[in-house]
Amino acid sequence: MKKILKHIFTISGLLFCMQIAASQSSTPDIDGIWSTTETFFEHPYWTIEELFSCNCTSETYSYLRELLLPENDHLSAQEIEDAVNDHNDIAIAEIFTQDKIDYLSSYDPADDPSIQCEKFGIVRTVLHNDPILIQQAQDQTLILPEDLASDRIIYMDGRNHPENGSLSALGHSIGWYEGSSLVIDTINISAAIADDTLNIHHADNARFIERYTLNGDGTRLHGQFTLIDPVMFLEPLVLERTRIFTPEADLLDAPCETISGEM
Amino acid sequence: MRIKYYIKSLALSVVILISLSMPIIAHHNPAAHYLVDERIEINGVVTEFIAANPHSRIYFDVINDEGETEKWMSEGDSIINLRRADWTDDQFKPGDHIQILGRPSRFGYNLVEWIFITNSDGVEVGGGNGQFAERTRYIQTKLDEFRKQRDFCFTYDC
Numbered sequence: 569m570k571k572i573l574k575h576i577f578t579i580s581g582l583l584f585c586m587q588i589a590a591s592q593s594s595t596p597d598i599d600g601i602w603s604t605t606e607t608f609f610e611h612p613y614w615t616i617e618e619l620f621s622c623n624c625t626s627e628t629y630s631y632l633r634e635l636l637l638p639e640n641d642h643l644s645a646q647e648i649e650d651a652v653n654d655h656n657d658i659a660i661a662e663i664f665t666q667d668k669i670d671y672l673s674s675y676d677p678a679d680d681p682s683i684q685c686e687k688f689g690i691v692r693t694v695l696h697n698d699p700i701l702i703q704q705a706q707d708q709t710l711i712l713p714e715d716l717a718s719d720r721i722i723y724m725d726g727r728n729h730p731e732n733g734s735l736s737a738l739g740h741s742i743g744w745y746e747g748s749s750l751v752i753d754t755i756n757i758s759a760a761i762a763d764d765t766l767n768i769h770h771a772d773n774a775r776f777i778e779r780y781t782l783n784g785d786g787t788r789l790h791g792q793f794t795l796i797d798p799v800m801f802l803e804p805l806v807l808e809r810t811r812i813f814t815p816e817a818d819l820l821d822a823p824c825e826t827i828s829g830e831m
Numbered sequence: 832m833r834i835k836y837y838i839k840s841l842a843l844s845v846v847i848l849i850s851l852s853m854p855i856i857a858h859h860n861p862a863a864h865y866l867v868d869e870r871i872e873i874n875g876v877v878t879e880f881i882a883a884n885p886h887s888r889i890y891f892d893v894i895n896d897e898g899e900t901e902k903w904m905s906e907g908d909s910i911i912n913l914r915r916a917d918w919t920d921d922q923f924k925p926g927d928h929i930q931i932l933g934r935p936s937r938f939g940y941n942l943v944e945w946i947f948i949t950n951s952d953g954v955e956v957g958g959g960n961g962q963f964a965e966r967t968r969y970i971q972t973k974l975d976e977f978r979k980q981r982d983f984c985f986t987y988d989c
Contacts, residue, residue, distance in 0.1 A: 607915055609966045616977040619970045641978055645971040677863035682885065698911075715884065715911055820911040822884035 596748045596782040599704050601819065602789050602811035606697035613787050613812040620645075620652055623695050623763060623793070623807045628656040660766060660805065668800040671769065680764055682716050685824035689737040689760035691776050693717040694793060695807070699817045709743055709750065714819050722752050729755050735772055752778040762795060771799035787813050865934040865944045873943060874930045875903055880923035882910040889923055889931075889945070903941040905931050907948075916965065922956065 605614065605621055620632055634640070635648045643651070664672075682688060688696060698714040707725040722743040729740050739757035743750060754776045762768040774797035781790045788810055795805040861867055875891035886906040893901045907913070910920065923929065928951035936942035948956045983989070 605966075607912070610969055614973075616973055619973055636977070638978075638981070645974045646967055648974070649967075649970070677861075680863055683863060685885075715909065820914060822882075822910050824885060825883045 595704070595745045596750065597704075597786065598702050598750060598780060598782055598789060601699050601701050601814050601817045603699040603814040603817055604697040604809060604811055607699055608812065608814050608817065611812060611814070618810055618812075620649060621810055622652060622656060623697075623766065623809050624652065624656045625659045625806060626808060627659055628652060629808065631655045657766070660768060663802045663805060665798075665800055665802055667771075668769070671800070672767065675769070677764070680761060682761075682764070684826045685716070687718045687737070688716050689762075690718070690720070690739050690741070690754055690757055691762040691770060691774070691793075691795060692760065692764070693720065693738075694776070694778060694791075695763045695766075695809075697809075699814065699819055700811070701819055709752075712819065714821065716824065729753075739776070748783075749779050749781040752780075754778075768795075768805070769800060770795060770797045773797075774800075789813070861934060861944050862937070864937055864942065866937050867934055869935055870932060870946075871935045871943060872930065872932050873903065874928070877923045877927040877929060878902075878925055880921065882913070882918075882920040882922070884909045884911060887913055889929070889948075891929065893941075901941055903943065905933060905943045905945045905948075907945040918956075927951070 603611075605619055609619065616636065617629075617632060622628070624632075632648070632652050635643060635651060640648075687693075693713060696713060696715075696717045698717065700714075700717075701710075701712040703710040703712070705724075707723065709722040709724055711720040711722065713719070718738055720738060720741060722741040724743050726744075727742060729742060733740055733756040735756050735758040737758055737760060739754040741752050741754040743752040745751070755773070757770070757772070757774050757776060759770060759772045759774075762770045774795060777794040777796070779792040779794075781792075782788070783790070789812075790810050791808060793807045793809075795801065795807075797805075873893060875893040877889060877891045879888075879890040881888045881890075887908065887910050889905045889907075891903050891905065893903050895901050908916075910918070913922070930949040931943055931945050932947045932949075933943040933945040950956055980989075
């Protein structure tokens with residue numbers, strides 16, 4: 569009897585250790601279509617806080633939580649959204665360098681290349697809020713977006729960035745997993761608009777780090793985006809936004825037509 | 832040194848003010864073509880609707896104060912987003928009477944970026960700019976529910 573019990577305990581222990589090892593080495597399953605509140609706001613997954621989500625700083629999200637306290641019940645949803653956006657704009661502008669301020673004072677939004685149907689660069693692609701399709705493979709992860717955002721290949725095979733690589737709109741992206749997170753590091757990025765509605769731009773050789781963390785039940789992908797650009801920002805700009813799993817979504821497409829702003 | 836500080840503060844304030852005037856949803860920044868802090872309301876008759884990307888367009892005739900017909904154009908969200916708001920590619924047809932509330936042209940053209948479009952039945956069509964109005968209404972409903980639930984649970988210790 570003692571021998572049997574001993575065997576049972578040994579086997580149980582082995583199975584337990586194998587399970588721990590398996591969970592630690594497994595990659596998060598983030599295959600599929602993920603959407604923001606911009607296109608899928610009527611979804612049961614969203615919490616009230618997430619319905620107000622944006623490409624915002626963590627301080628702005630803290631401010632949002634304050635706005636949802638009882639003492640602010642006199643505020644409408646629109647007023648809360650406006651307050652959150654104002655707070656975010658100020659938080660971002662506070663870390664502009666003088667070069668960035670000077671650049672903005674002479675920048676004309678009419679010069680936005682997307683008006684002439686030029687595809688977005690890497691940062692603008694990531695911060696664009698339309699649905700994305702993530703496809704995970706052994707050595708690459710593909711992220712396919714809509715519209716003027718660009719298709720991306722992230723190399724997951726352990727390679728390093730090329731030394732002295734040439735700059736491009738999408739740069740060079742490598743990725744790896746850390747627990748339940750996919751981390752993507754992109755360099756060799758050419759100067760571009762990072763986000764037109766937030767009025768942020770980056771210079772040549774900015775570095776962009778994305779971290780996508782899957783929640784426990786696989787319904788949410790929390791995105792943290794770090795733009796490192798000492799030319800335009802006094803410190804790294806860190807924005808966050810959550811996407812939800814929407815396998816029912818279609819990624820739509822339509823040909824782009826250039827416009828001139830005239831009749 | 833102090834003057835430099837004040838100039839930098841002033842420049843930063845201008846930048847912040849410009850940023851604060853940007854709307855939430857935009858394929859590209861509407862300040863490229865429109866005065867984003869101003870509003871005009873205009874009535875007209877549709878001559879053509881173009882479902883396009885990045886911006887769909889409505890061409891319409893407006894009778895001015897002198898009784899003359901002016902040609903106008905209004906642009907809004909991409910057809911991708913409008914389709915998500917159940918717009919069709921022939922949402923507006925020639926002859927439709929519409930009222931547009933929008934942002935006027937930055938350069939004085941007969942151009943308006945629509946925020947809301949109301950048809951001749953008084954129905955707001957798709958909230959105007961894609962799903963913007965529906966989204967705002969939905970979030971308000973959810974906010975009201977959240978506050979009720981929060982207060983209920985505070986009272987009854989959920």
